[in-house]
Amino acid sequence: MALLKLLTTLVQSSQSYSFPVSGRVTMRQIAAFLQRNHPNVHLNTLEMAYPLASARRLQDAGLQTGDRLALFLQPSRAAVLPDENKSGDKILRFKRGETDIVIRGKKGVLVGKPDDARELLPDVDVRHFIAPHLLPYASRGCLWLHFEENTRTWFATRPGDTRVMIDEFELSADRLPLEGTRRVRFFPPPGNYDYPPHDRPIGELTLHVEDGPNTEDAFPFETGSHRLRLQTGIESASYTLRASGSVQLSQLVNGLAQHEQLPLSAATRLYLLRLIAPETTLDMLNPGADMFLYATVGSGFTQQVLTLRSVLTPNSVFTLPTGTQDEEKIIGCRRQAFPRDALLDVDLYDVLAGQIAPLVLNALPYHQARLIYRAADNSWWLRAEDSSDVPLFLNHTRVTGGVLRLTSGDVISFGPGGQETYARLEVEMAFQKE
Numbered sequence: 001m002a003l004l005k006l007l008t009t010l011v012q013s014s015q016s017y018s019f020p021v022s023g024r025v026t027m028r029q030i031a032a033f034l035q036r037n038h039p040n041v042h043l044n045t046l047e048m049a050y051p052l053a054s055a056r057r058l059q060d061a062g063l064q065t066g067d068r069l070a071l072f073l074q075p076s077r078a079a080v081l082p083d084e085n086k087s088g089d090k091i092l093r094f095k096r097g098e099t100d101i102v103i104r105g106k107k108g109v110l111v112g113k114p115d116d117a118r119e120l121l122p123d124v125d126v127r128h129f130i131a132p133h134l135l136p137y138a139s140r141g142c143l144w145l146h147f148e149e150n151t152r153t154w155f156a157t158r159p160g161d162t163r164v165m166i167d168e169f170e171l172s173a174d175r176l177p178l179e180g181t182r183r184v185r186f187f188p189p190p191g192n193y194d195y196p197p198h199d200r201p202i203g204e205l206t207l208h209v210e211d212g213p214n215t216e217d218a219f220p221f222e223t224g225s226h227r228l229r230l231q232t233g234i235e236s237a238s239y240t241l242r243a244s245g246s247v248q249l250s251q252l253v254n255g256l257a258q259h260e261q262l263p264l265s266a267a268t269r270l271y272l273l274r275l276i277a278p279e280t281t282l283d284m285l286n287p288g289a290d291m292f293l294y295a296t297v298g299s300g301f302t303q304q305v306l307t308l309r310s311v312l313t314p315n316s317v318f319t320l321p322t323g324t325q326d327e328e329k330i331i332g333c334r335r336q337a338f339p340r341d342a343l344l345d346v347d348l349y350d351v352l353a354g355q356i357a358p359l360v361l362n363a364l365p366y367h368q369a370r371l372i373y374r375a376a377d378n379s380w381w382l383r384a385e386d387s388s389d390v391p392l393f394l395n396h397t398r399v400t401g402g403v404l405r406l407t408s409g410d411v412i413s414f415g416p417g418g419q420e421t422y423a424r425l426e427v428e429m430a431f432q433k434e
Contacts, residue, residue, distance in 0.1 A: 003242040004058060007068040008252070009273075010260060014233035016076040016292070022224030023283035027276045027293075029221065030230070034295060047273040048285060049231070049294045054253055054270055059245030061272060068273040069249075070294070071256060075267045076231050090154055092145065093208040097328035099128045111143035112160065121234070121297060130186060130203030131345060132321060137188040137202050138162050143171070145178070154178040154209055161189035166207075182207045201343065226282045229292035236260075306371065306380050308412070310351045311424040318346045318425075320371065329371040332385075333364045345371070348414070351423050364422075365390060368414060372403060380406040380429070390414050390422070 031046045049070065052061055061069075091104040094111070101124055103109050112122040113135060126138050139160025146155050156178055158164050158171035165185045169176060185201040237260060243252065249270060257264050273294055276285070287293075306329075310316035320329050329345035333352060348368070352361055365388040372381040381403040384392045392399040393413040394406070406412075408429045415422035 004063065004245050006058070006063070006241040006243055006252075007238070008241055008256065009068055009070050009235045009238045010256065010262070011070050011072045011233040012236035013074055014072060014076040014231045015079040017079055017228075017230045017232075019221075019228055020223050021226050021228045021282065022222035023226050023281060024224075025221050025226075025228075025282055026278065027280050028278035030228070030293065031278070031295070033221070034230070034232075046276055047294045048276050048287065049271040049273055049292050051290050052249055052270045052272055054248070054250035056249050057245065058243055058247050058249060058252070061249065063272070064274065066275055069252070070233070070235075070271045070273050071253060072233070072269045072271065073262060073267075090147065090152065091210050092154065093210060094124050094128075094205050095208065096129050096205045097326075099205075099327045101128065107147045107149075109145040110141055110159070111145070112141040113138050115140055126186070126203060128327070129205045132319070134202040138186060139189070142186055143184065146175075162202075163187035163190065165201075178207070178209050180209060182209075204343070228282065229287070230295070231292050232295050232297045234297050305429070306373075306406070307428040308346060308425040309428065311411070311426060312355055313351050316351045320345060326375050327373050329373070330367055331369040331371065332367045333361070335362065335366070346425075348423050356422055360422075368392065369399075369412070371406075382406055382412060391416060 027046055034046075047068070052069070091102060092109060094101040094103070103123060106123065109124065110122045111124040111126060113126050114121050122141070126142055127135065130138055139162040141159035142162045143164055144157050144159040146157070147153070148155060154177070155175040156164075156166060156171060157173060157175055163186070164171040165187065166176060166178075166182050183204065184207050185204040187201055239256070241252070253264070253268070253270055256262075271294075276293070306320040308318040308320070330343070331346040331348065332344045333348045334344065337349070337353070349361075352364070365385065367385045368388045368390055369385050369392050370383045372383060373379070374381065382392075382394055382399060382405075383403045384399045384401070391414070394404050395411055397404065406427050406429070408427060410427040412425045412427065413421045413423070
């Protein structure tokens with residue numbers, strides 16, 4: 001019997017939501033509402049979950065192209081989605097470069113990084129704003145924002161060890177009221193001597209407090225007789241398997257559990273996940289009582305990873321993972337050996353030191369180029385920095401204006417050209433899950 005290709009995933013934890021809606025509501029409307037109120041959700045994975053009996057054989061599961069099998073390891077936790085903004089509400093916008101995260105309809109917002117178990121996610125993930133090699137200096141909770149109904153004001157406090165500066169004020173346990181546009185910077189915890197210097201930020205963002213939309217519609221859907229069941233899940237592992245159609249699903253379940261060294265319980269459930277077209281309505285789906293819509297929550301980033309490898313100093317490698325939104329990375333050169341600059345994503349100082357004369361090195365512009373990531377098509381682009389007078393080349397083409405798309409095998413060069421290149425970086429690309 002021919003082997004079947006099988007996409008499988010383990011769902012570590014999940015939350016369930018339930019609310020009445022009209023059968024005319026589309027998957028596109030549900031996905032848009034979910035993303036506005038749950039920014040970690042991957043909208044391209046809105047799927048219908050069908051329960052599967054473990055005693056069935058694989059060939060009887062009704063698999064179609066693009067389907068996945070999902071093993072839910074724990075019972076889902078009941079949760080309530082926040083309402084859409086009402087007139088007079090305040091929304092939060094977190095920005096740096098092309099990254100733009102909007103939070104609305106919540107009264108409490110945690111800015112931080114996921115815990116090691118990946119069971120809990122912050123509302124705003126600092127991996128959008130802090131370079132990967134500096135994440136150990138970031139707390140599980142870096143910044144807590146709370147909305148006070150009486151005064152209609154957002155307040156900020158520091159819940160963890162990471163120092164936080166908002167404009168020129170250092171946060172403490174005391175509340176700081178927020179309005180307008182504020183600059184937020186994160187610093188290593190006090191007394192941490194592993195990261196020099198202590199007065200340099202490990203990351204930063206711009207926080208905007210804005211008026212919400214002028215609408216009294218708290219819930220955007222037409223209510224009706226359909227009880228919509230929706231679950232969001234954190235996936236801990238995914239596999240592509242090849243198995244005989246005669247294999248029982250219970251064998252697959254036991255094999256996955258043994259491979260991951262996970263105990264099975266009576267609460268463990270197996271589902272078939274099938275992508276639903278955006279214009280499909282609930283009436284067209286007519287889900288049964290034991291079915292639900294499912295959306296993946298990002299416990300890590302599965303995106304295009306850009307690696308730059310120095311030709312002149314092969315041990316110098318820069319790895320630039322991405323988030324789920326557009327962003328920019330800065331290529332530059334700090335002025336001296338220490339202190340290091342946390343805000344340069346690609347710092348060429350160690351590459352150039354010893355390769356060119358100190359006078360030339362010290363005269364180089366602080367910022368030399370920008371790497372632009374576009375999430376829509378998982379692409380990287382190169383742009384020359386306006387303030388730099390050092391020639392920039394992509395392969396043999398001078399980069400003078402606009403942006404040029406990068407592909408694996410490209411070479412980025414800095415310098416006068418010809419044999420007088422200051423630095424040459426080879427481009428490698430790959431998809432990677434954190």
